[in-house]
Amino acid sequence: xxxxxxxxxxxxxxxxxxxxxxxxxxxxxxxxxxxxxxxxxxxxxxxxxxxxxxxxxxxxxxxxxxxxxxxxxxxxxxxxxxxxxxxxxxxxxxxxxxxxxxxxxxxxxxxxxxxxxxxxxxxxxxxxxxxxxxxxxxxxxxxxxxxxxxxxxxxxxxxxxxxxxxxxxxxxxxxxxxxxxxxxxxxxxxxxxxxxxxxx
Amino acid sequence: xxxxxxxxxxxxxxxxxxxxxxxxxxxxxxxxxxxxxxxxxxxxxxxxxxxxxxxxxxxxxxxxxxxxxxxxxxxxxxxxxxxxxxxxxxxxxxxxxxxxxxxxxxxxxxxxxxxxxxxxxxxxxxxxxxxxxxxxxxxxxxxxxxxxxxxxxxxxxxxxxxxxxxxxxxxxxxxxxxxxxxxxxxxxxxxxxxxxxxxx
DNA sequence: ATATGATGCAAGTAATCACTTGCATATTTT
DNA sequence: AAAATATGCAAGTGATTACTTGCATCATAT
Numbered sequence: 001x002x003x004x005x006x007x008x009x010x011x012x013x014x015x016x017x018x019x020x021x022x023x024x025x026x027x028x029x030x031x032x033x034x035x036x037x038x039x040x041x042x043x044x045x046x047x048x049x050x051x052x053x054x055x056x057x058x059x060x061x062x063x064x065x066x067x068x069x070x071x072x073x074x075x076x077x078x079x080x081x082x083x084x085x086x087x088x089x090x091x092x093x094x095x096x097x098x099x100x101x102x103x104x105x106x107x108x109x110x111x112x113x114x115x116x117x118x119x120x121x122x123x124x125x126x127x128x129x130x131x132x133x134x135x136x137x138x139x140x141x142x143x144x145x146x147x148x149x150x151x152x153x154x155x156x157x158x159x160x161x162x163x164x165x166x167x168x169x170x171x172x173x174x175x176x177x178x179x180x181x182x183x184x185x186x187x188x189x190x191x192x193x194x195x196x197x198x199x200x
Numbered sequence: 201x202x203x204x205x206x207x208x209x210x211x212x213x214x215x216x217x218x219x220x221x222x223x224x225x226x227x228x229x230x231x232x233x234x235x236x237x238x239x240x241x242x243x244x245x246x247x248x249x250x251x252x253x254x255x256x257x258x259x260x261x262x263x264x265x266x267x268x269x270x271x272x273x274x275x276x277x278x279x280x281x282x283x284x285x286x287x288x289x290x291x292x293x294x295x296x297x298x299x300x301x302x303x304x305x306x307x308x309x310x311x312x313x314x315x316x317x318x319x320x321x322x323x324x325x326x327x328x329x330x331x332x333x334x335x336x337x338x339x340x341x342x343x344x345x346x347x348x349x350x351x352x353x354x355x356x357x358x359x360x361x362x363x364x365x366x367x368x369x370x371x372x373x374x375x376x377x378x379x380x381x382x383x384x385x386x387x388x389x390x391x392x393x394x395x396x397x398x399x400x
Numbered sequence: 401a402t403a404t405g406a407t408g409c410a411a412g413t414a415a416t417c418a419c420t421t422g423c424a425t426a427t428t429t430t
Numbered sequence: 431a432a433a434a435t436a437t438g439c440a441a442g443t444g445a446t447t448a449c450t451t452g453c454a455t456c457a458t459a460t
Contacts, residue, residue, distance in 0.1 A: 026229075123372050127376070153377075153379045156384055157384060157387060159364065160364030160384075161360050163364040164360030164362070164367070168363065176326070176356070177330075177356050188360075191392050195391035195393065196391050196394075
């Protein structure tokens, strides 16, 4: 009817969106093909004709899910070589992006143990981000803008700070804290950078 | 046969242990009663006679799982009113305890959306810990041992740091970083406390 | 010694699951 | 206009799932 929805992939998209919603809510096994089809507003057989089998659905979902390159670019570009400003910007963008794709992240996190291929890709993403952070910190060290610390441990900690906050927000919602994401990240990063400042 | 295993609860314990293993690995729905019984080395019917139904198993698992009081005690006692030392000790004990009960934590985290009663209890635990942390930070502020910051945001950040690290370790294992938990927590807390020190 | 309670074993049940087939209908492409 | 493609609908398939029942066995408590 609506010609705007006539491009190929529209039906498949509806199925994928419904699948993301149900799988992130109940898990892969509990999200039945019948329920996914109902939520997508299509017939159950259409689901199998489009994706072959149920596994093909989650495979498609996980193929869409690759946020590493974007976040890597985020670190290396737009850097002003001020620790607090750079880390705050990184954290803000990390949080915003993770929030946008939180269903993907949660599905990957939850089902990683069940799907080995997801497991591998999931593990590589934070590792790549950590490496970029280490590179940045090393350069800051060369510029004499940071005290001598364990760069690896520091980079990991910055990610823990962000990932921990994201997980708390995603799972506990607004009951976790009334402070904004910006306020929390700013508080932590300010103190952290203050402690890492060579001039003090 | 072995008289040592003749005390009551032994069979139920075996079932619970097998259930914890399978549910944390595959999720509640995918952990079938048949598989749990096999892993426990008991007949499938024994499982239903002991727990009524499958839901009774996860209910029992979650009843055993209450680590909040222990961690709360950990913060309020053994405090020496030195920010770095106290936070490091808190983090070390947090990590050690979480690691010990990681299967419980993971099951609760994963299945919270499916079991509303788990969801509620899961949410209260970090909240209680956060409140204890805030109380400690406030007292440190009264003693003039910490600069003026957003206590709520700081307490949340300390938990994010710990929870983020725990999750990374639990899910990514040794591939995440070669640094020890102690080294990572020490690096972050040292920098953080340095930045929060009023005398600098 | 006997009763009780816990467990194993075999069999079965209704429901649900992922998935298939055949055919009608609509839309798009050619 | 004709052909190809996408979807809906109805019906069905075998496998699996949680859970039940009846009966035998065995250790323990009385």
